[in-house]
Amino acid sequence: MTAFFSAGIALVLLVAAGEGLLLLLRVGMRRAGLLDRLVASFGSGAAVVGTWSLALALLGVPASGPLLAIPVLLYPAGRILGRGGPIDSVWTRESAPRSVWALLALAVALAQVAYAFRQAVLRPIHSWDAWRIWSFRAKILYIEKGFPEGFFDGDWAGFPGYPLGIPFVEAYLARAAGMWHEPAIKMLFPLFLAALLFVSWRLLAERTDGRTAGLGLLLLASAPLLVHHGSVAYMDLPLAFFLASSVLHLSRWEREKDGGSLATAALFAGFLPVIKNEGLPFFLLLSAIVVVRRTGRGGGRALLRWFAISLPFSLPWLLFKHLGGIAESPYHVLSFPDPASIARRAYDCARLSAANMTLTGSWGLAWFALVFLLLPGRALRRGVPEIVLAGGAILFAAAYCLTESYTFLLNGTALGRNLLVLLPLAVAACLTALFDAGARRNAPSGTR
Amino acid sequence: MRKTGFILVALVLLACRAAFAEGPRAESLRFDFAGGDLLGWSAPTGRLAPRAGAARLDVEDEISSFLSPGRLAVDASRFNRLEIDVRVEPPEAGAVVYWTDDAERGFVPDWRLAIPSGRSVLDLSRDPRWRGTIDRFLLTPGPRARGASLVLFELRGARGFRERLRAIARDFSETELRAHYSVNGILGARIGPIPFSLLLGVLFVVLPFLLTLRSARRFPAKGARVLSRGLLAGTLLFLARAGCDEVRILRADTRVLAGKSLDEKIEATNPPGFYPLLYEAKRRIPRGAPVEFRAEKPYPWERGAYYLYPNRVADRANYVLSYRVPAPDDSAACELLFRKPGFGSVYRRKGG
Numbered sequence: 001m002t003a004f005f006s007a008g009i010a011l012v013l014l015v016a017a018g019e020g021l022l023l024l025l026r027v028g029m030r031r032a033g034l035l036d037r038l039v040a041s042f043g044s045g046a047a048v049v050g051t052w053s054l055a056l057a058l059l060g061v062p063a064s065g066p067l068l069a070i071p072v073l074l075y076p077a078g079r080i081l082g083r084g085g086p087i088d089s090v091w092t093r094e095s096a097p098r099s100v101w102a103l104l105a106l107a108v109a110l111a112q113v114a115y116a117f118r119q120a121v122l123r124p125i126h127s128w129d130a131w132r133i134w135s136f137r138a139k140i141l142y143i144e145k146g147f148p149e150g151f152f153d154g155d156w157a158g159f160p161g162y163p164l165g166i167p168f169v170e171a172y173l174a175r176a177a178g179m180w181h182e183p184a185i186k187m188l189f190p191l192f193l194a195a196l197l198f199v200s201w202r203l204l205a206e207r208t209d210g211r212t213a214g215l216g217l218l219l220l221a222s223a224p225l226l227v228h229h230g231s232v233a234y235m236d237l238p239l240a241f242f243l244a245s246s247v248l249h250l251s252r253w254e255r256e257k258d259g260g261s262l263a264t265a266a267l268f269a270g271f272l273p274v275i276k277n278e279g280l281p282f283f284l285l286l287s288a289i290v291v292v293r294r295t296g297r298g299g300g301r302a303l304l305r306w307f308a309i310s311l312p313f314s315l316p317w318l319l320f321k322h323l324g325g326i327a328e329s330p331y332h333v334l335s336f337p338d339p340a341s342i343a344r345r346a347y348d349c350a351r352l353s354a355a356n357m358t359l360t361g362s363w364g365l366a367w368f369a370l371v372f373l374l375l376p377g378r379a380l381r382r383g384v385p386e387i388v389l390a391g392g393a394i395l396f397a398a399a400y401c402l403t404e405s406y407t408f409l410l411n412g413t414a415l416g417r418n419l420l421v422l423l424p425l426a427v428a429a430c431l432t433a434l435f436d437a438g439a440r441r442n443a444p445s446g447t448r
Numbered sequence: 449m450r451k452t453g454f455i456l457v458a459l460v461l462l463a464c465r466a467a468f469a470e471g472p473r474a475e476s477l478r479f480d481f482a483g484g485d486l487l488g489w490s491a492p493t494g495r496l497a498p499r500a501g502a503a504r505l506d507v508e509d510e511i512s513s514f515l516s517p518g519r520l521a522v523d524a525s526r527f528n529r530l531e532i533d534v535r536v537e538p539p540e541a542g543a544v545v546y547w548t549d550d551a552e553r554g555f556v557p558d559w560r561l562a563i564p565s566g567r568s569v570l571d572l573s574r575d576p577r578w579r580g581t582i583d584r585f586l587l588t589p590g591p592r593a594r595g596a597s598l599v600l601f602e603l604r605g606a607r608g609f610r611e612r613l614r615a616i617a618r619d620f621s622e623t624e625l626r627a628h629y630s631v632n633g634i635l636g637a638r639i640g641p642i643p644f645s646l647l648l649g650v651l652f653v654v655l656p657f658l659l660t661l662r663s664a665r666r667f668p669a670k671g672a673r674v675l676s677r678g679l680l681a682g683t684l685l686f687l688a689r690a691g692c693d694e695v696r697i698l699r700a701d702t703r704v705l706a707g708k709s710l711d712e713k714i715e716a717t718n719p720p721g722f723y724p725l726l727y728e729a730k731r732r733i734p735r736g737a738p739v740e741f742r743a744e745k746p747y748p749w750e751r752g753a754y755y756l757y758p759n760r761v762a763d764r765a766n767y768v769l770s771y772r773v774p775a776p777d778d779s780a781a782c783e784l785l786f787r788k789p790g791f792g793s794v795y796r797r798k799g800g
Binding site for chain 1: 648
């Protein structure tokens with residue numbers, strides 16, 4: 001019980017550190033809803049702790065408890081130095097759910113998060129990649145207080161080129177718990193689930209209406225695989241959360257051109273490459289959106305702000321990995337097979353994706369909503385979620401076609417988790433398409 | 449709108465009909481003794497003879513039984529209903545039916561079910577012991593039975609409306625097996641031959657979508673309302689099903705894991721004997737000393753590397769841990785530190 005309590009305190013400190021960073025970045029609180037802010041602080045805190053722990057490890061300084069607690073000083077620093085007040089933030093206060101749909105969706109989401117939490121604290125580590133890679137590396141980082149000798153030699157501790165962002169956060173929780181207490185450390189993952197559900201709900205609420213957002217939340221909360229990942233200590237759920245958060249804040253920036261949303265989006269996007277290898281192309285994609293969408297006189301400043309905030313999170317790991325000659329997983333290296341092989345791989349990818357979306361019990365009806373993207377009379381929305389969804393689908397398909405990850409497509413060990421990363425964006429895009437089309441037809445002719 | 453409603457109702461009825469429809473009639477394995485033939489059945493002890501439209505067994509000792517012919521090759525997944533009509537004297541003695549998937553090995557006490565005297569239908573579809581290919585059966589009258597008459601012994605699939613309805617209800621409400629839940633995907637339930645999510649997706653999303661499209665260029669505004677309601681209804685049905693799984697998984701996990709120490713939890717989530725062996729090994733091997741871990745790859749080996757750390761797994765290390773594989777070739781020259789019979793041993797190489 002002490003381990004749970006201590007890890008819980010560490011989570012509170014992590015959120016405080018994240019809040020401190022947001023204050024230092026002068027991301028305004030004044031108009032933001034409490035939950036909105038809490039979720040942003042949680043994500044920001046995970047990024048801070050992961051990056052700080054990586055810095056200690058790179059410097060060869062043993063990650064003791066007091067050293068790991070230093071990021072919490074960001075909070076008083078933010079309160080003092082960020083006193084200038086919020087910059088032009090337009091975060092909207094989330095309104096309390098009023099419709100029956102929204103209440104139903106909220107109840108289902110809470111029940112699913114509670115289920116995931118109970119599973120997380122009841123079962124120790126019990127899944128393959130956690131044993132083999134992620135939690136194993138976290139356990140090593142905790143025991144050794146940094147990189148032990150030979151950590152990146154060979155694959156005895158998982159593939160050396162795999163990022164370490166979330167394992168560092170797990171090691172931080174273990175340090176607080178005082179031991180490698182698997183259930184206490186796994187408390188982190190239901191929080192990622194709750195945060196992802198909230199962010200997805202906000203994404204829809206800000207693009208459509210409360211009812212539609214409730215429906216989207218219900219669709220996501222009813223996807224058993226997503227809920228299952230709330231307790232298994234894999235990295236796909238954190239990746240989905242950081243991606244969806246970045247998309248949410250970038251959508252806000254796209255709509256309002258406010259610096260606070262851009263800063264928060266940059267923070268989340270910058271941490272993506274430190275969670276999983278797939279995070280790097282997603283970061284590049286989001287950066288490309290910022291480069292293209294920046295307009296007007298503030299465009300240059302926006303670009304500067306984006307890279308000034310995102311690169312400190314992603315560059316240390318990427319530079320260390322590439323300059324240090326750390327071997328990449330052989331499954332992630334480009335191989336360029338012949339055109340016939342690429343065609344066969346693309347066909348397999350489409351066939352197996354369709355089967356995974358419709359014939360399994362992993363998703364409920366969430367992926368069936370893809371048909372709404374076929375609605376006629378609909379102006380294709382080119383919002384951030386739609387672009388990232390399309391880009392993500394192309395990215396995963398390209399990975400299967402052009403690398404030896406194709407093996408994982410055939411043996412069914414990765415596709416479901418790739419779909420999980422894209423699911424929140426797909427639900428947002430599909431429901432927006434449906435209600436856009438409905439609203440357009442409903443509107444008096446003069447208003448179209 | 450009314451037309452759409454009629455079409456939807458018709459489609460739901462059609463789907464139900466499909467779910468309840470008899471598939472290609474599965475042939476059954478039927479031993480009907482009314483014809484006065486023993487049909488290859490025998491008795492290890494006791495006297496077995498056809499009498500009055502049944503196979504009559506006069507009990508002589510504890511092992512007097514009906515023994516089926518061997519090599520029946522019953523596919524347990526297809527034939528999961530066992531219908532037996534056996535009259536035991538006295539009826540309260542009952543009987544026990546044994547089965548085996550290896551007639552050479554014989555019958556084991558675990559694979560058996562008690563049955564009452566008279567006609568009964570056993571549903572074995574969810575019995576974890578009923579799997580693979582069944583070779584042979586043994587039907588033993590209960591203690592104090594004087595004799596028994598076997599009228600019918602039949603293996604078949606679900607048959608008739610009531611049995612099929614019960615099977616569908618059970619498929620809907622019972623949990624997936626734990627093995628059906630993986631981090632990469634969840635198998636999901638089926639209604640008859642159709643995946644449940646597909647059935648719901650077609651009925652509540654795809655068909656309403658097609659029906660609301662009046663033409664390629666028009667999408668009525670009310671279509672959005674129809675579709676959102678369809679999506680909501682289908683999702684709630686799916687959730688009801690998935691919720692049953694989650695509740696049962698949680699109850700099972702709570703029963704096995706709640707209130708236990710971390711080591712006990714780890715032991716309970718690993719193969720029997722695995723974690724206690726590693727735990728004992730870690731007590732006997734100096735912290736940080738490399739260990740040669742001999743176990744089958746991938747699962748035991750990969751888990752072992754995780755649990756053994758800070759002792760790294762390395763080839764030709766001074767300490768050797770064997771889990772359910774033969775000892776190292778040089779074990780004769782090694783010092784045995786610990787042995788857990790049936791599971792493995794820990795050695796130290798001399799000079800190490």
